[in-house]
Amino acid sequence: MILEKATLDVIAHQTADFERAFSEAETIIAAMSGYVGHQLHHCIEQPNRYLLLVWWDTLEDHTEGFRQSAEYQRWRALLHHFYDPFPVVEHYHQVSGPEA
Incomplete structure (x- = not known):
């Protein structure tokens, strides 16, 4: 399994709109x-920052399957x-901890 990590810095005063779009x-x-x-x-310390974590079966499920899909175009337009x-x-694979 692959973990995708993205730190999302949202434009000031647009966090409520971002959260609605993300839903x-x-x-x-x-x-x-x-x-x-x-x-x-x-984020608690930086109110315009979010951390997005997405788990995928494979790296290609994200980089090819999702990113090259028509659905990604809608995701991009929303966010x-x-x-x-x-x-x-960034993408990570687990090396330690539960279920490693």
Whole structure:
């Protein structure tokens, strides 16, 4: 299993709109092949920052299956205009801990 991590810096005073848009966008990603689950966390110290964690069966499920899909275009239209700067996305595989 692969963990996708993205730190999302949302434009000031747009967090409520972002959260509403995300509630629609999360249904898109949840329907994708290889999707396992996700979490969105709101930062306590920096109120415009979020942490998005998405679990995928394989790296390709995200980088090819999702990112090259028509559904990704809708995801992008819903969310990408909220970010400043645009997030860096990283992928991880688990090496320790429960279920490693």
